[in-house]
Amino acid sequence: MLKILKVTRRFGKKIAVDGVDIEIGDGQMVGIIGRSGAGKSTLLRMINRLIDPTEGAISYADREVSALRGAALRAWQRDCAMIFQQFNLVPRLDVVSNVLHGVLNRRSTLSTVFSLYPTEDIHTAIDILDRLGIADHAAKRVEALSGGQQQRVAIARALMQDPKVILADEPIASLDPMNAQIVMDTLRRIHDEDGRMIVCNLHTLDTARRYCDRVVGMRDGAIVFDGVPDELTTSVARQIYGAGESFSEASTSTSIEVLEPIREPVREPAYAV
Numbered sequence: 001m002l003k004i005l006k007v008t009r010r011f012g013k014k015i016a017v018d019g020v021d022i023e024i025g026d027g028q029m030v031g032i033i034g035r036s037g038a039g040k041s042t043l044l045r046m047i048n049r050l051i052d053p054t055e056g057a058i059s060y061a062d063r064e065v066s067a068l069r070g071a072a073l074r075a076w077q078r079d080c081a082m083i084f085q086q087f088n089l090v091p092r093l094d095v096v097s098n099v100l101h102g103v104l105n106r107r108s109t110l111s112t113v114f115s116l117y118p119t120e121d122i123h124t125a126i127d128i129l130d131r132l133g134i135a136d137h138a139a140k141r142v143e144a145l146s147g148g149q150q151q152r153v154a155i156a157r158a159l160m161q162d163p164k165v166i167l168a169d170e171p172i173a174s175l176d177p178m179n180a181q182i183v184m185d186t187l188r189r190i191h192d193e194d195g196r197m198i199v200c201n202l203h204t205l206d207t208a209r210r211y212c213d214r215v216v217g218m219r220d221g222a223i224v225f226d227g228v229p230d231e232l233t234t235s236v237a238r239q240i241y242g243a244g245e246s247f248s249e250a251s252t253s254t255s256i257e258v259l260e261p262i263r264e265p266v267r268e269p270a271y272a273v
């Protein structure tokens with residue numbers, strides 16, 4: 001169980017996250033929605049401890065992660081992997097090396113500087129790439145891949161950490177609808193098959209409804225909605241987005257809904273190869 005207790009984060013006078021109280025059970029897939037600047041990224045970054053709360057506490061499995069330091073903090077950041085909109089990979093390095101970066105802070109500095117990864121880790125990385133349908137690209141430089149493929153490499157790097165929690169900050173915001181679907185299908189499959197908790201910031205309602213069991217709406221740093229996708233009606237969406245009668249769901253759509261479901265395992269669409 002992840003517990004976020006009265007968490008506030010200020011940047012100077014700006015309150016980015018305002019007294020957020022939320023509990024997320026193990027194995028849930030939660031989507032966080034809200035307009036730009038609502039505080040979604042700040043909340044995720046505090047969970048992973050990329051930044052610290054100004055007030056409040058965050059705990060996981062009854063341990064206060066917001067108080068961890070040193071090796072204990074690094075252990076939490078291994079358990080709580082993060083995926084970003086811009087992938088945060090090393091473009092000139094090959095795919096496998098990028099995935100192996102997921103175990104960087106488990107290995108000695110010397111062995112990582114000289115890329116001395118144990119064979120076991122290399123096999124694990126290839127197996128994960130295979131699971132995500134991109135093992136054929138293992139030896140390529142990351143910069144040669146499409147955005148959707150790069151995001152799957154980032155997911156593979158996260159899985160390399162064998163995390164209990166995966167935090168995804170707008171993972172499909174830079175992708176076209178086809179690649180957005182592949183990436184969201186991948187995250188959902190990881191959730192279903194591995195039972196990992198996934199908390200995903202999304203700027204599109206249709207994606208949150210389609211992929212998440214629970215949707216949390218943020219506005220001005222606070223939680224203004226917390227429910228199942230069916231409760232996320234257009235009028236609720238208007239409140240979350242602070243929009244008037246002219247609010248159109250199409251403006252927050254990725255068009256994933258109109259695509260055919262992709263059968264398992266997730267493979268490349270022909271044009272992206």
Ligand SMILES: Nc1ncnc2c1ncn2[C@@H]1O[C@H](COP(=O)(O)OP(=O)(O)OP(=O)(O)O)[C@@H](O)[C@H]1O
Binds near residue numbers: 040
């Ligand atoms: N490092 C920072 N310094 C100053 N202000 C910040 C910083 N990070 C975030 N903010 C401010 O905090 C508020 C919340 O930002 P945040 O990025 O969490 O929102 P968001 O909902 O994730 O939006 P987006 O979808 O655009 O990323 C914004 O007003 C933002 O300008």
